[in-house]
Amino acid sequence: MPRTAEQFEQLKGERRQALLGVARRVFARKGLAAAKIGEIAAEMGISYGLVYHYFPHKESLFAAAIEDALQAWEAFFADVQRTPGTPWERLETVCTRMIQSVQESPETLLLVVRALTEDEAPRAVRDALARYKRHCHEQIAGLIAEGQRTGDVAPGAPLDIARALMALVQGLAISRAMDEHAPPLPLEVLLRLVKAGTPPAAETRRRAPASPSRLART
Amino acid sequence: MPRTAEQFEQLKGERRQALLGVARRVFARKGLAAAKIGEIAAEMGISYGLVYHYFPHKESLFAAAIEDALQAWEAFFADVQRTPGTPWERLETVCTRMIQSVQESPETLLLVVRALTEDEAPRAVRDALARYKRHCHEQIAGLIAEGQRTGDVAPGAPLDIARALMALVQGLAISRAMDEHAPPLPLEVLLRLVKAGTPPAAETRRRAPASPSRLART
């Protein structure tokens, strides 16, 4: 019996997580107002009534999905922070994975965008977003500041650069929302926001752009 | 009374424009689904019924507001194109005014974002958006290509850089939506995406980004 109870608990937890995943996708696609509980339930393969066993109402499900998405980002930064390597390397990692994220799971970013643009977001969501924003900005700004000290990153207010990075990434997610065949942004382009214009020691190493450049893609 | 008739026509046109303006604001703030016709009407100071004298239904008002916003952008680029000056100067103008736009009338950009993320956008809107996107990208990419020829702009696929610029600007508009006291992004930061570094930019150390992203959770 305790085993069964445990399993129940676990099952419930898994269900909840799955539900969050589906909700994330649906909310990202439609937004809070246009998303229908029934749609989420259908996409989960459960009855819409069952959704209310896990979340008291739509807003709470939305909020939970947001928190989930935000935690993923925070975990990501924590992960990067733990990673060894020079600040520049870690910045590259961050940028690389941001682009990857835009390509592979734009819903997460899109959901964050939905939350940010939600006019009637409950306080909890609002706070979580503010925390998330501050956290992301601080993490990136920290790397940038370090990078500036090592000379790998161009000068400028680190926070501004961090804001620009995040904005750019969110903007890319929106583009993907409209056109899911949009090619990824070359890493170099993103790195331009941070990379120092000239090598710290000033030599002449590289010129050719390393990415497949598509000069005309109409 | 042709004069009166004319005035009527004009008055009607003005009313329609005013309505579009209000609609743009409300739709930008709430999105298509959450915006209520009654709210728009109230913000206009008219009865909700009157809205239907100008637009047959909410979607068409939304579409018209979008169209309006997009035309503003296209007009802006046409304007820049006509402006004399070096490519670089014109790029600076574009960037400056984009930042300005984010600060002063983020609703326009936000409305575009709403349209881009609208899952059920009618074909007309979808087409207008595609046209707008192509147009903006081409304009900016054109300037960038010219700038690259004069050596003012860093190498890289012009279209990619243009995409990055637009994405960044849209991302900034979203930030503004959440926090209207957010300071403007310094022009220099935005210009980093385009400006040529010191002569032939250098690179060292680059390794392949290693860690598997946990952000992508399918």
Added chain:
Amino acid sequence: MPRTAEQFEQLKGERRQALLGVARRVFARKGLAAAKIGEIAAEMGISYGLVYHYFPHKESLFAAAIEDALQAWEAFFADVQRTPGTPWERLETVCTRMIQSVQESPETLLLVVRALTEDEAPRAVRDALARYKRHCHEQIAGLIAEGQRTGDVAPGAPLDIARALMALVQGLAISRAMDEHAPPLPLEVLLRLVKAGTPPAAETRRRAPASPSRLART
């Protein structure tokens, strides 16, 4: 000036009549609830506001159109009454012109049907209808009674036969409403309801069971 005023009056009267004609058509086609003032106005070539110069509201226009249609019928019967000839000849005339009416101006009959089936008809309409019904029935029943005396009309309660005639005609009008290419009902068929089965002097008239038999009921 008095001439002008008179003309105005006359013009107004003509307009009113024309309006009634259009209203009759539209109400016949759509019914009271589904007919739109704007539609009637448009079909008249005037603005919908002007309709309210002639009739205070839709119901009154409907009522007036009904009265108009009913008067046409009553005038028709008065006309027949004045006509010289045997009762049978006048019955033929009545039937002929009823069929003609179904073919040429089914709207009038259809409008009457609309009025009869109108659940929320104002008292005035209801009264007019009752009067019309009584009047028509009496006129026809009178002719039938006379015809029975001359032996041209088959026996049977004259009022019942009159009801049947009117019902048949209204039913035909409905058929026309659905299919405007429906051919006219041959006069002979309609006359069967009235015509005596055998010459007045003949014998051996009837054999078949005259009583209502209910052979099978599911």
Added chain:
Amino acid sequence: MPRTAEQFEQLKGERRQALLGVARRVFARKGLAAAKIGEIAAEMGISYGLVYHYFPHKESLFAAAIEDALQAWEAFFADVQRTPGTPWERLETVCTRMIQSVQESPETLLLVVRALTEDEAPRAVRDALARYKRHCHEQIAGLIAEGQRTGDVAPGAPLDIARALMALVQGLAISRAMDEHAPPLPLEVLLRLVKAGTPPAAETRRRAPASPSRLART
């Protein structure tokens, strides 16, 4: 719990049928446009929202109610067809039951009238009506043709006589709509449309019919 599931299904079906019954009544009384969903729901004792669990919108409920009513008529004719007896007996049955129907459930006929006079009927309804009309006419005309062969039915295009019968019955239903105390039409009167006069029908006085008569139009 297959039993429960079955019962659910059955209950749902019953509810749907009951709703159709109520809808038939209300639509017959008010017509499509004037009938309010709330009214139907109230008359059912359910909330208006629940109506939409059974039918997606008012039109479909209307259509279903029509379909239902028409099927009742078609079933009736099929039933008569299966009944043994001479053509004349079956004709009597048909007429008897038509009169009965007018007295006992005029809503069914009235609903058909509503459908026939509905200007904006959806194609499905229009088709069903056309089918119904053809079916009824053919059935009756068939009996009439047989009856003519046995000499019980007067000569004349069977289809015309069938049309007259149906029209008469529909007209009676309309009368009932206005006055529910109207006495039933005596069967003899209705039968006059069909019954043969004296043997090979004698005629005197008859002048040429003034209207273009098409005696045979099958």
Added chain:
DNA sequence: TATGAATGAGCATTCATTCAT
């Protein structure tokens, strides 16, 4: 008169949420 802008009651329809089974 004539017009059509303006208003708002009224109604169809949707969908979050509850709850009996």
Added chain:
DNA sequence: CATGAATGAATGCTCATTCAT
């Protein structure tokens, strides 16, 4: 736990009616 019938608040939209011009 699961289901989906049931409810009703909320909102889009229509259209009769009024009224300034």
